[in-house]
Amino acid sequence: MAPLPLLIFLVMASTVVLQHSGGAARKLTALVEEQPLVLDYHKGLLLKGGYDVNLVWYGSFTSSQKAIIIDFLTSFGTTSSTPPPRPTVASWWKTTEGYKGGSTSFTIAKQLNLLASAPSPALKNADLVSLVKNVKPGLKSVTIVLTSADVAVEGFCSSRCGTHGSLTGSEGAYIWVGNSATQCPGHCAWPFHQPIYGPQTPPLVAPNGDVGVDGMIINLATLLAGTVTNPYGNGYFQGDKDAPLEAVSACSGVFGKGAYPGYPGEVAIEESTGASYNVEGSNGRKYLVPAMWDPKMSQCLIQV
Numbered sequence: 001m002a003p004l005p006l007l008i009f010l011v012m013a014s015t016v017v018l019q020h021s022g023g024a025a026r027k028l029t030a031l032v033e034e035q036p037l038v039l040d041y042h043k044g045l046l047l048k049g050g051y052d053v054n055l056v057w058y059g060s061f062t063s064s065q066k067a068i069i070i071d072f073l074t075s076f077g078t079t080s081s082t083p084p085p086r087p088t089v090a091s092w093w094k095t096t097e098g099y100k101g102g103s104t105s106f107t108i109a110k111q112l113n114l115l116a117s118a119p120s121p122a123l124k125n126a127d128l129v130s131l132v133k134n135v136k137p138g139l140k141s142v143t144i145v146l147t148s149a150d151v152a153v154e155g156f157c158s159s160r161c162g163t164h165g166s167l168t169g170s171e172g173a174y175i176w177v178g179n180s181a182t183q184c185p186g187h188c189a190w191p192f193h194q195p196i197y198g199p200q201t202p203p204l205v206a207p208n209g210d211v212g213v214d215g216m217i218i219n220l221a222t223l224l225a226g227t228v229t230n231p232y233g234n235g236y237f238q239g240d241k242d243a244p245l246e247a248v249s250a251c252s253g254v255f256g257k258g259a260y261p262g263y264p265g266e267v268a269i270e271e272s273t274g275a276s277y278n279v280e281g282s283n284g285r286k287y288l289v290p291a292m293w294d295p296k297m298s299q300c301l302i303q304v
Contacts, residue, residue: 037238037250037300039293041100044234045170047227048101052109052141056131058123059116059148059179068208068285069146070108072217075281077105086268087303089281089289092221096228096247098295099236104228106142110135122152125163132167132174142173142227144220149179149212157184161215164223166232173231175223181212189215191255191264191276191288199262204276207286214288221289222248236295251291251300259291265302278303 053073057066075089097103112135123131132143147153153176162177180188186196192206192214206214226246229236237244255278256265267278267288277286291300 037245037293038298039236039238039245039247039250039295041236042234044230044232046099046101046229046235047142047173047231048104050105050107050140052138053106054110054112054135054137054141054143055108056112056114056135056143056145057148058114058131058145059151061146061148065179065210065213067283068210068213069216069220071282071285072220072287073106073108075285075287085280086277086286087279089279089287092279092289092292092303095292095294095301096225099229099247109141116148116151120151122154122156123147124154128153128163128176129167129174132172137167137172137174139171142175142224145174145176146216147176147178149181149183151178152183153178156180157187161188162219162223164227164231170232173227175220175227177216177219177223179212179216181210181215185211185215188219195262201262204264204267204288205274207270207275207277207288209273209275217287218290222246222252225292248290248292250293254291254300254302255288256302257304259302264288266304 055070072089076093077090094103114131114134128145131145135143137143147156156178157180161180162175164173164175166173178188184196185193189211191204192211193203194200208214225248229247230244233241233244237246238250239245253259253261254265256267259265264276267276268286269276270286275286277288279287279289281287289303291302293299294301
């Protein structure tokens with residue numbers, strides 16, 4: 001399927017291309033005031049229940065970079081008997097339960113470390129599929145290919161920051177996300193870097209101190225939501241099937257209250273570091289995740 005053109009806000013660096021080859025208790029969410037969206041359900045299979053996650057690390061990743069991503073993924077099922085002071089990754093992910101079929105949980109299974117040859121040509125879509133097949137994914141699995149900052153991928157930065165698809169029409173779901181730190185942080189790591197186009201507002205401070213990887217988290221969150229709610233091109237989406245707006249990409253560029261093109265909205269600030277975030281995750285980490293479309297309210301839901 002054809003890649004999705006840059007979404008809604010031209011200044012968005014977090015655009016992800018999707019393709020299918022004493023007062024009252026404080027509320028944890030608030031609705032973004034914008035024109036209602038309608039993501040129709042096209043009666044296809046969704047990913048529901050427990051799934052293994054296979055990770056393919058392609059290129060040079062430090063142990064700290066891996067830990068940021070792994071802690072994010074393990075945060076999806078984190079529960080607590082007492083409400084945390086801020087919303088969590090798990091409370092953000094809970095919005096997907098409103099899509100037909102119920103909840104989806106992930107367990108990290110296989111990990112594969114592959115060093116890229118240098119210099120190497122840009123990886124093509126077929127190469128990404130080959131990397132997925134390397135881990136021999138099972139039926140109840142999602143394989144995530146992560147490429148490091150020194151790896152070029154066809155279309156990366158110019159038209160996409162990541163993709164999701166499947167090996168066949170009804171199995172083998174996979175995701176690819178690239179680290180844009182040295183190639184296009186103004187496109188794929190916004191709002192942690194000034195955008196290439198549009199209003200040049202000051203960038204936010206990345207919550208884990210790594211612009212490239214914190215940007216990957218935004219794109220990974222977008223693609224994971226799209227994968228479980230529209231894994232095979234016939235789930236929930238709006239618009240053209242070959243360039244769909246999905247659960248999070250329909251809310252592109254919105255991270256907090258009052259968001260508008262070039263401004264991510266009001267988010268929490270870590271006092272000691274000045275870092276911006278809106279959810280908490282495993283091992284005391286903080287993350288910035290994008291708004292997600294709530295099928296019950298037919299609006300984008302943010303964490304506050």
